[in-house]
Every structure is written in structure tokens, then in C-alpha cells.
Amino acid sequence: MTTQLHKTLHEEMHFFGGKDVDLCMNCGTCTVICPLARDEGGTFPRRIIRLIQTGQKRLLVKSLDPWMCYYCGDCSENCPRQANPAETMMASRRYLTSQYDWTGLARLFYKSAMMEILTIVLVGLFVTGLFVWFHGPMVLSFPVQLNTFAPVKWVELGDWIMAGTLSFFLLTNAARMVWNTLGGKQMFGISSLIYFKAVPVFFDHMFTQRRSRQCGSTRSRSFWLKHLLLVSGYLSMLVLVLILLRWFQTDRIYPIYNPQRLWGYYATLALLYPTGAFLISRWRRKEPIHFFSEASDWIFLVMLFLTALTGIMVSLARVNGFPMTTYVIYVIHLSIAVPMLVVEVPFSKWSHLLYRPLAMYLVSVKKAAAAVSLKTQTEAATA
């Protein structure tokens, strides 16, 4: 089969941060050096770079390789042409995120930081507006009555509406990822047993990010831990806010050792510390993964940091009995958290929380399916 070349792809890649693709002379050093390509029998990152150079969009969209890379930067370190393959892998993840997304918003946000910020501001103002017009009575005596100001059942309802909407977008995008990478209709040819058997792979990688630890020599040891901490903080918050909100948002002040408070503090710290560390690392360009920062990277970290920071401030104000402060910061907190989730979860960087383990899952499905088809082929041949 002959492939027609699209020359626009690698120009388009510039928007996603893949600015050095042209420098690559295809020597293959990066692929040899990559600790992760090695055990996948992989051909990335050179293969991905080559797809971009020659404009083979169809194959790029089909590829799961970008999700196999955890950005240790070893490849970039060793590239004789300073072609920055690691950043190209990052750019291709951004590109794929925008390709999976059918709304076109992901693409819009990656291409224009202004649009992303504008959307965040508008959603934030909308949330603020809701509270300004619909908040409950503001009780200014002690103890602080947050549930009177913002009754938990209403907040919970809002939570669920938002979670439902975002899940819809995220899951439909993920479905497109599955469709693209399993070869469209071919995916129905794979037995459901294979799909089922691979499920543990998904959770394994979601909760451990084991592969990140195999990542190269330049990466600091604590990176994996920080990242894991961040994910645990994140998932804790999701559970607390979506499932346990009635238990979590109370007016009663429990003793400090009560799980309600301990868990909340843990989650806050688990968010604040890594995001703060990553922000500093990006600013100072400490780790290879943080050498190059697109606007979307900054927005994600800053919003996450502010969400956690305002969250803990609400708690402190409430426990220490500052009603007005509590209510105001509560509104600010939600006006940051909500737009962050709306923009990031289905349309931007957050989505990798789902795409990465899903990619690992799909790889193992593909492998199993290939093994089966090879077996049937040889059986047919010998019969």
C-alpha cells in the first residue's frame, strides 16, 4: 500500500508544542535509549516523530505509543540533533487528546491559551453568579453554618450534574480513543473475554503508574512518589466531594483526629505539595519533564494548586469560626474548582488520568487479540 504524505501535520504540531520535529535526522538513538520503548518492543519516540515528519496523520491517531512515554527526558538528553523527542511525545499526547475530543474544544484550548483562560473565567463567574443570586441565609454567629449558606443537598446536586456532564464528554472521548486505536470496526472482532481479562491492567496502571518508575536516569527519584501522591489526593477529593459530600461538608466540628478531618487534610496536602513542587520545577526548569511548559501546563497546575489552597482555607475559616470569611472563600473555592474541572477533565491535561491507563489496557487487549489471531492463522494453516 502506498501512503500519500500530508505536509500539514508537522506544521500543525507546532501548536501542540512539537516545535523541533524538523531537527530529527531519524538516527534512532532516542528509541534505543528509551527505557520504556525497550520493554514494549517499541519503536517510539522515533516512529512518532517520523509519522509527524511525513504527515501520516492516520497512523498517528491510531498509535498508542505517546501514552507509553512517561517523559523522563532521556531521549532528549541523548539526541544528537537536539530534536527534543521527549517534548514531541508530549506534544503528540496533546494532539491525541484533541483528536479524541469530538467537540473541538480541546483543540481550541491547546491552540489558544486565551480561549482557555476566557472559558475558565466565564465558568468561574457563572458559579459565583449562582451563589450571589441563590445562596441561603448567611448566619454570622458561631458555629459557622456553611450548610445553611450552601445546603449540602444542592451542592451535591450541582456536583452530580457536573460529574454527569463531564463524564459524558470524557467517556465519549475515551470511546473514540478505543475506536481509533483498535482499528474502528475491527474492535468488534475481538472476543469480549479478552476485553474482560485485561481490565486489571487498567486499574493497576491507574493506581500505581508503575511504568513511570522505570523511566530513565535523569528523572528524580521522588518524581514518581510526588505524582502518586498527587493522584491519591485527587482521587480522595473526588470521593469526598462526589460520594461522601454529606459526610464531608458538615457544620459540626469534629476533633482533629476524626477521619473526616484527617482525610481532608491528607488530600489537601497530597494536592498542594506536588503541585507546588511541580510549579517550582517548571519555573526553574529542574527536571527534563519540566523544561518546556505550554500555557496549558501552567493553567492546570495553578488551578489545581488554588483549588486545594482555597479548600483548606475554607476549612480553617470554618473551624476557627470566621463565618463571613468561610462563605466568601467557599464561593471562590468553587469558582476555581468548577471551571478547572470543566475545562481540564474532558478537554485538557487532566484527561491523561484516564487515557494513560486506558492506553495500557488497550495495548494488552491488542496483544492478546494479535496472539489469538496468530494462533487461529497457524491452526488454519496446519489444518
Place this chain on the structure above:
Amino acid sequence: MNTINNSQHDHQEPRIGVYICRCGGNISDVVDVDRVAEVSRHIPGVVVAKVHTFCCSDPGQNTISQDIQAEKLDRVVVASCSPFLHELTFRGAVQRGGLNPYLYEHANIREQGSWAHKHDPAGATAKSIRMIAAAVGKLQYSTPLDQIRLPNHRKALVIGGGVAGMKVAADLARRGIPVLLVESSGRLGGRLNQWNRVFPTDTPAGQLVTKLLAQLDANPLVEILLNCKVTAVTGFVGSFQVTIEGPLGPSGAMTSTQTTIGAIVMATGFKPYVPDDGEFLYKKDPGVVTMPEFIDLMRGQQTDTGELVYKGRTIRSVAFLHCVGSRQIDGVHTPRADGKINTYCSRVCCTTTLQQALAAKERFPSLQVYDLHQDIRTYGRGHEDYYVRAGKAGVVFFRYHGDEIPRVALADGKRPAEPSLHITFKDYLTWGEELTLDVDMLVLAVGLMAGDIPDLINMFKLPVGEDRFIQEIHPKLRPVEISVNGVLLAGTVQGPMNIEETLNAAGAAAVKASAMFLKDVVELNPYVAQVETDLCQGSGACVTQCEYDGAIVMVETQVNGKTVRQAKVNPGLCVGCGACVAVCPTRAINLNGWRLDQYDAMVDGLTADIPAVAAATS
């Protein structure tokens, strides 16, 4: 078996000294050198036989020179290493002792003795003795010889006025040697007149030519003949008679002139490969051009429009194809008329291509530029920069295999605005996938071919290599000399080179040529044929046999008042191959230094019944 016996010869009994070298153990660890000396003393004619640890050392050489005086020696043998190493050394020692240096023989008992027969010391010892006996035998018939000294005409001829020829001429003239520079076209500079800016400096090619021209103009010792050709040559190193034809003189009419020349430098350059009609659609579609044509069209382009326009068409995409006419593979490429294919790499086309691709991309940023190569051979200083910069500028590279030549077809559904050429190839950077490119223009990066100089090749008997270029004696040790004495090579007449390499070669040729003019005579070794006039019956068999024009000719001479035809050797042209010796029916020809009676004596020496040898071997 013959016993060595000199009594049959009527000349005075010789006094021969034999010196046997230990070579610091290299020889003496295997060969019993003391025994060799002992036996050698008994070979008739030998008066001294000594062993020395290093004959080639100063004390070793002094022993020889002093013995010649003290022992009244008249001939010397040194049994040591290969004559390639020290024959000249010992000839010098003999000469310092007051003897003619050709009354010396060398016996190689190291390479042919101790090293060859490491595991057979007795045999090696016996063989060494026999080799010395042969040398002694030969020496008995040796006569004093002198180097041939021929007049050296202090004038050089440079054929070809490209940068190579210009540089040779300028360098020679600067050293005070008159130069005649003969150029067949109407202009100096050669191919550089066709190029634009040249790698690796991006200097305008014209600027280089102008600089060399200024050097030539400034020196009155340089005579330049344009539109001229060398049509005949006779003679030999030091005095070639050269005929030059062309519009000489003010009238401009074709005339011919003769001149005598001491040394000649060939600098006739190369010609670019010209694809066959239809090869990659060359000449079938106007979009297919060769690299020289592309350079030419780039030179004529207006940059301000921002568009590359060729023959009225706007070119939006261009592909460069490497190795056209180079690195061809047997069974894949069609041979040329002479049945050969060009298997060699032309060396300059990779960097030229990258330079041109980069220039195209820089001047016309919206142009899509593709590069199809087998390898990128940017081997010289600064060449790789073009590769890096071309990549950075957005040139997209593909790699094909030499035995899977990209196919070019006219794109179908052709509308005027659409690319006309459809290139299909397997790209090994994309894991061997078959890719297609549609482009408006295809540039064939043609290689270098040997120039068309059959007349010069015939005239000078120039050695032609498998690749049709003129071949040097040794690519490393004697890179600008050829087997024809007095003729040197400069530049691409010898093989693909870039300008830098061309000028280096030209500089080397100029130095070699000037060295030839250090003396006003040319000295050649005396091993040439000699006709014994008493014996020559004038059969002429030798002249027929001789491969070297003019080395031996029939002349009329007076013998006893009668005019007879006899052979006569021209020592300047004779190379001493001995072919004539073998065919002469009357054994009238001998090679000086290797006479037939010397051979006889050597054989006698080798087979002589030397009792001690027999004892050693048993």
C-alpha cells in the same frame, strides 16, 4: 652441478666483500650468520666476509667504506633485509668507499630467509649462503654504471584550465618556473563558471576563479592559451616535444606550434553525469532537471516574488534525488555504452544537494522540499552543517535502498496547477513503507564522470582506472604521480573531488613538478636496454615487441663503410622491462645492470656445489 670457477673469465680476479647482517636478531635468531660468513669466505672472489649487528647503522656502513679502502675491495654484497629498505643506503656506503655504486649487490636473507623459514634454521642458513653465492656470481660480471642524465627543460605544461590547472600554474610560476597553461574552452575556471555559491563557505564560485586569475595575471612566467588543444607529444621527462593547436597568434586562425617541456600536469577535470533520455523522465517532463540545470535556474530566479518559477510554471514542491549516475549496482542499473556502470560515490553531490535544498527553502519559504537519499555523505568540514540546517528549515528526508530505485511517473488527472510528477519509493526511515510524493520538480543530483580525453589517454599512455578516471601510482603514497614519468595529475581528472580537495591535489602536483626542476638534468636509473652494435642484425623484432613508443627504434648507421639498420634505445623512454631482450634472435640486447651473463652467473651461484652448504643442510 657446476662448481664456481672463475678461471674461464679473462678479467682480473675480483675482490669482493660480503657483509652479513644480524638485523638485531631478526636474521641471526634463525640463520646461523657466523656459519654463513665462514662459508662465504670460501666462495671464489670473496676476500672479506663479516657479520655485523646492524649493517645499516653508521658503524656498519663505515665498516664497508673502510674495508673497501683497506682491503682494496672492488665489489660489495650486503646480505640483509629487503632491497626496498636499504639498497640505496649500501650503494651510498659503497660510493663513499670510492667505488661505483652499481658494483654492489643485495641479498635479501631476512624477508626471503629468516622470516620465511622461521621453523627451518638449517634450511634458512643454506638458502642464505646460496643467495650470497648468486649475488657474488652476478657481481663478477657487473660493470660500473652511471645514472642516465638527460637535459631538463625548465618549463611546465598544464593541460586544463579549471581551478586545478589554474592553481598548479600559479604555484609553479610563483616558484619561478615558466608555465604554459592550455585550456580547450574560451575561458578559465572550468566547472566553477557554472556554479553559483560553493560549499562549504558559500563563496561565489566566480570569486574563487577571479582570485586565481589575478595570481596568474600577475606573473609574467604564465602563458595562457585558450581554445587550444595538445595534439601530439613525443619525448620523455625533461624534454617532451608538445604540439599545440588552436587560434594562436593575432590572426586568430588555427595554427599549430611545437614547444619543449620538462614536466606535464594533467588537469582536464570531469564531466557531470548526463542521464539517459527518459531516466527518471529526464527530457520527458520539463519538471525533471539535473543539478547543474537547477543551479543555473536558481541563479536566474527573482527572489522578490517569493515564488520559484520555471518555464512559466510556479514550482510549489521540489524533490532532490541523490546518487543519480553514482553508486550504481550491477544488475540494477543499465550500463553505459562501454558496458560499465558507475559504482563509485561521487562525493560532492550529497553536500551540493543539501546546500541547494537549503538555499531553495531559504529563498522560497513556502516551497515544499524533499530529499531522497541512500546515505548522507557530508564528510568534510562544514558539510554536515548544511544537513542540520536543511532539516531545521523543514526539508523532509527519505531514505531509499540502492537496489530499489525510486520510480517517477507523470501524475494522472493532470491539471495545470497540480504537481506533475508522481514519485514512488520505499522509505527506510518509515520502516520500509512504500510512499508517494507528488511534486512539481525533480532535481537529479548527478555525479561526476571522467572527462572525455581519449586523445590524451592515447598520446600519453595514461593509466585508466576501472572507473574511467586517470589512476595514480598509489592512492596514499604517491597520490599525484602516474606510471608515465614526468606526467602528474591535478584535480578531478583523477576522480571525484570537491574544490578544496582539488586545490590540495593541485598544490601537491605543483610541488612535485617543481621538485623535478631542482636540477637542470633529469637523473634516471641506468637499468635500460642497450644494443650491442656488433651483434645486432637489424631484425627489428625488438621494436615490434616494445610497448613504449620510441623507447627503441631502428636507425641507419655506418658499419665498416656500409649503411645498415640497427636498433637504438632511447634511455629516456625505455623502462627496462626486458621484452626486447627476450625476442632478439641474436642476443644483441642486454639490460644494463641485469645482463644475460649476470643471470647465468646467478643461476650458477644458486646451484653451485658448495660443500659447506651441503653439510649445513644435511
